[in-house]
Structures are given as C-alpha cells and as structure tokens.
Amino acid sequence: MKLCILGGGGFRTPYVYQALLRDHGSPRIDEVALYDVDESRLHTMTAILTELATGFEDAPALAPTTDLHRAVEGSDFVFAALRVGGLEGRRCDEHVALDLGVLGQETTGPGGLAYAIRTVPVMVEAARVIRDLAPNAYVMNFTNPAGIITEAMQSVLGDRVLGICDTPSGLGRRVAGTLGLDHTRVQMDYVGLNHLGWMRRLLYDGRDVLPELLADDGKLAAMEEGHVFGVDWIRTLGVIPNEYLFYYYNNRDAVRTIVDSGKTRGDFLAESQASFYERAAQAGDSAADLWRTTVARRSASYMAEAKGGTQDAPAEVRERETDPAHQGYAGVALGVMAAISRNERQTMILNVRNSGTIAGLPADAVVEVPTMVDANGVHPLTTDQPDLHQIGLMAQVKAVERHTIAAALTGSKDEALKAFALHPLVDSVAVARDLVRGYVDRIPEVAAVLTR
Structure with missing residues (x-):
C-alpha cells in the first residue's frame, strides 16, 4: 500500500515513519511518498528516515518529490501535515495577537484563525487533487487547526477525511497509568471539538474509574492536568478537561x-x-x-x-x-490505517463529521468524539449529550470556525471580522478589526486570501 505524506520534509515526519517500521501486519504500507515544497528539507528528512530504517527488514520505500500530483497519485492513505507560511507565519500568528493583549497560540484563539485562513485554500486544493488522483484514499489530517482544516477538506472528500490528534488518547493513557490500569483496556467517554473537549468517564472493564481519580488528592495532583488546572477546579467541573482548555479557563x-x-x-x-x-x-x-x-x-x-x-x-x-512505543499521533494514524485496510476494528477519539452525534451542532460539523473505525470507514459513536457549559462553548467556537472557513474560501474580510470578533478569547469588535488588519499587514499568505 502507498502512503503519501503532505509536508514530508517537516520535523514530525519521523514519528510516522517509525510507526510504520514497527508495523508487522498485512497488508502494510510499503511505499511512502514524501511531498514538500522545500527541496532542501525534503533531502534532509529523507536521509534521516533512511538512517532510522537501518536494521529493519522490508522498510517502506521512500519516494521524495516536490510534485504534488506525483506524490498523491495512487495513494491508499494520505497523511496531511502542512505548515502554510512556515514558522515565520506562526511567529506572526502569535505576536500580532499578543501585541493587542489577546492570546497568541497557533490553534486556539486568533492565532489559530489566521493560520486557518491561509491554510484552508491550500488544503482544499490538495483535497481536489486527492479526489482526482486517489479517489479511494482516506485522508488523516494533522494540519492545524485540525478541526477547521478537516471540515474544509470534507467539503470535497466527505467522510474520507478525518482529523487526528494525540491529546485525547494521551489523556486516557495518563489517567489509566495514574490508576495503575492497562491503558489498552480502557474506553473514554469524551466529547468536544479539537483542542476543546472533556473526558467525562473512563471505563475499565465496564466500570467508570474516573470518580476514583477525582477523589484521590495525590493521584489527581500528580497528573499533568492536575498541575495545569488545579485539583479544585477539576473537581468543580467533575470532568478532566483537554489541556488546551487552559487557554479558556485561565x-x-x-x-x-x-x-x-x-x-x-x-x-x-x-x-x-x-x-x-x-x-x-x-x-x-x-x-x-x-x-x-x-x-x-x-x-x-x-x-x-x-x-x-x-x-x-x-x-x-x-x-x-x-518514547517510540507510545507513537503519539503517529500511533493514532497507524491504528486508523490498520482498522481500514485489515478490518482491525478499533475505537479512537477522532475528528469526524457529527452526523447527529451531538444534537446541538450541525450534522456536517466536525467534532472530536469516540469513533469506531473498520473496513467500512469511520462511525462516530452515540454519546451522552454535553452539558450547557460544554455545548455553549462548542457552539460558539464552531460558529467561529465556520466563519473562518467562509473567509478563507471567499476572501471576505467581513467573514474574517465575524470570526475574530465572535471568538470568546477576543470578545471585542474593535480588537477584531485590528487583528484582521494586523494579520493582513504581517503575513503575506493571509493578505493573498483576504485581498484577492
């Protein structure tokens, strides 16, 4: 099978390749097309992957290229991890916001919206190429902001696009480890959007063990989330927040x-x-x-x-x-590929089309929920409905995401202004106008979208 990595010269590519090297199932990926616009980085990354493959029999063949069509053609799976505007764009995402006294972070808040505005057109065009040259491929999107990009690509490819993130799976593994449980035997009741979600239950052999953690001062305080949010606030919520909710709660x-x-x-x-x-x-x-x-x-x-x-x-x-044994998001990607290509049914927390799973959001909105994956595709699982706090925050941010996609696809500054002004971490029309102006002035790729 062929895997195409969009952004193959990027720093995270070895995570994916290391996961493939350790995969001994059948069928397996035997060819990896590395696509990148930076030929120098592509050459460097190919050398690193070749070195990592030393000692592994039947390592997947590498095919680096700067030709998107050649990379995509005939792929069974596509892993997308592009960074439009590079790290200089990321710096501007952060500093334009911080200069105005609002959060500068690449996925959460105004920085994430600026990142999305310049990235959505590129990823939608990539989706069209995939539709034409690899129509049966599944796309695993890691390009940030993952929820927004996944939803935009689904407008072309439908349910064959899913977003992956290792933050929820990492949370489940840490909770299980803190309680001395085998993390492979736990199931999470989790609901949210990408980088905005809550673990509400953790089932171990059918028993919810989350109350045990919430009742234990020492174990809860020892967890990363206990340090980030504070034990008292987690107990007040009665759930474990995704770590990115720090930017909302604090x-x-x-x-x-x-x-x-x-x-x-x-x-x-x-x-x-x-x-x-x-x-x-x-x-x-x-x-x-x-x-x-x-x-x-x-x-x-x-x-x-x-x-x-x-x-x-x-x-x-x-x-x-x-730790290569944990594999992070690369392990999530490998799990998706194994479930689809070998019918090794798995349940994972993924970014998928809502399809009625959360009643308060549109059916075609991308949400982050437990999802069963098998040879027939992805199937979000029925879940208890979010509480008012959760659905309220999710609905507001989802509205912002949709205005952002509209701005990116139409070039409308009015849609961009709505996105920034309605974001709960901006909450000011005047600041929103300054953000739009600042990003257009500082980031050429944003200017190219909003001034066309």
Whole structure:
C-alpha cells in the first residue's frame, strides 16, 4: 500500500515513519511518498528516515518529490501535515495577537484563525487533487487547526477525511497509568471539538474509574492536568478537561505568562528548527541522533506557559513524543490505517463529521468524539449529550470556525471580522478589526486570501 505524506520534509515526519517500521501486519504500507515544497528539507528528512530504517527488514520505500500530483497519485492513505507560511507565519500568528493583549497560540484563539485562513485554500486544493488522483484514499489530517482544516477538506472528500490528534488518547493513557490500569483496556467517554473537549468517564472493564481519580488528592495532583488546572477546579467541573482548555479557563494568566516570558513557542521553534535543519544537512550518519536530541528539547517545552516552565527552561519531558512505543499521533494514524485496510476494528477519539452525534451542532460539523473505525470507514459513536457549559462553548467556537472557513474560501474580510470578533478569547469588535488588519499587514499568505 502507498502512503503519501503532505509536508514530508517537516520535523514530525519521523514519528510516522517509525510507526510504520514497527508495523508487522498485512497488508502494510510499503511505499511512502514524501511531498514538500522545500527541496532542501525534503533531502534532509529523507536521509534521516533512511538512517532510522537501518536494521529493519522490508522498510517502506521512500519516494521524495516536490510534485504534488506525483506524490498523491495512487495513494491508499494520505497523511496531511502542512505548515502554510512556515514558522515565520506562526511567529506572526502569535505576536500580532499578543501585541493587542489577546492570546497568541497557533490553534486556539486568533492565532489559530489566521493560520486557518491561509491554510484552508491550500488544503482544499490538495483535497481536489486527492479526489482526482486517489479517489479511494482516506485522508488523516494533522494540519492545524485540525478541526477547521478537516471540515474544509470534507467539503470535497466527505467522510474520507478525518482529523487526528494525540491529546485525547494521551489523556486516557495518563489517567489509566495514574490508576495503575492497562491503558489498552480502557474506553473514554469524551466529547468536544479539537483542542476543546472533556473526558467525562473512563471505563475499565465496564466500570467508570474516573470518580476514583477525582477523589484521590495525590493521584489527581500528580497528573499533568492536575498541575495545569488545579485539583479544585477539576473537581468543580467533575470532568478532566483537554489541556488546551487552559487557554479558556485561565486566559488572562496565559497571555500574561507568554508576554512576560519574552519568547513565544513560535520564536523557540523557529530558532531551534532552523538550527536543526542547518546542522542536519551536514551531520551525515548522525542526523537521526540530532533529530532525537532536538525532539527531547522541543517536547520538554510543550505548553510551558501552562506548566510553570519557559521555552528555554522547560517544565517537563513529554513521553508521547520521546518514547517510540507510545507513537503519539503517529500511533493514532497507524491504528486508523490498520482498522481500514485489515478490518482491525478499533475505537479512537477522532475528528469526524457529527452526523447527529451531538444534537446541538450541525450534522456536517466536525467534532472530536469516540469513533469506531473498520473496513467500512469511520462511525462516530452515540454519546451522552454535553452539558450547557460544554455545548455553549462548542457552539460558539464552531460558529467561529465556520466563519473562518467562509473567509478563507471567499476572501471576505467581513467573514474574517465575524470570526475574530465572535471568538470568546477576543470578545471585542474593535480588537477584531485590528487583528484582521494586523494579520493582513504581517503575513503575506493571509493578505493573498483576504485581498484577492
């Protein structure tokens, strides 16, 4: 089978390839097309993947290319992880917002909307190419903001596009580990949108073990979420929030911490990844080791503003990216491919079309819910309806996402203004106007969409 990776020269590509190397099922991926517009990074990443494949029999063949059509043609699966505007665009996403006193983060808040406006047209065009050259392929989207991009691509490819994120699965694994349970035997009752969701139950052999965790001060405080949100707030909610809800529940604190740190996540990654690619191009056989070292530093500083660290003095190392056994989102992607190609039925938290699962949202809205995947495709599972707080926040953010998609596809500044003004982390028409103006002035790719 053929897998096409859109953004194959990107820093995260080895995660996916390492998961494929450790997959011994049949049928399996035997060809990986790496597509990227940056030929230098593509060459560097191909060398790293070749090195990682040492010692593995029947490693999937690599086919790097800067030709989108050649990469896509005949693919059985497509993994999408593009970054339109590069890390400089990400830095602008963050700083334009922070300069106006609102959250600068690439997926949550105005930064995510700017990222989406320039990315949706590119990904919709990619969807059209996939429709024409690989009509039977399933697309696993990791391009951020994952929920928005998945919904936009579904307008072309329907249910063959699903969004993946390892944050919910990581949450389930951490809760199970904290309680001393086998994480492969637990099932999560989870509801939300991408980077905006709640674990409401965790079933182990049919028994909800979440109340046990909520009642234990020590175990709850030891968890990452206990540190981020505080034990009392989690107990007040009665659920475990997705870590990205920190930006909603602690918005002012997050903005202040990022501003005071003097360096955003985008600043850190732009510096570290530029250095990595420059050194990796000259590293020869040690390029893979250099990648692993860079991964450890990058992972340790993840969401540092929520965890008491800084980008340069990280709070902790995240096991999901440094331990190949956990595989993170690459493991989710591998699970999807195995379920579809081998009918190895699995239930995962995915971004899929709502189809009536959540009564308060449109049927074609993309939501993040438990989903059964098999050879017949993806099937969101019936779930208890969200409470008023949850559905209210989801509905408001979903409306924002839809205005964002409309702005990206039509070039309408009015739609962009609605998206920014109605976002709960902006909450000001005047600031929204300044955001639209700032992103058009600072990011050429946004200007190309909103001034056409």
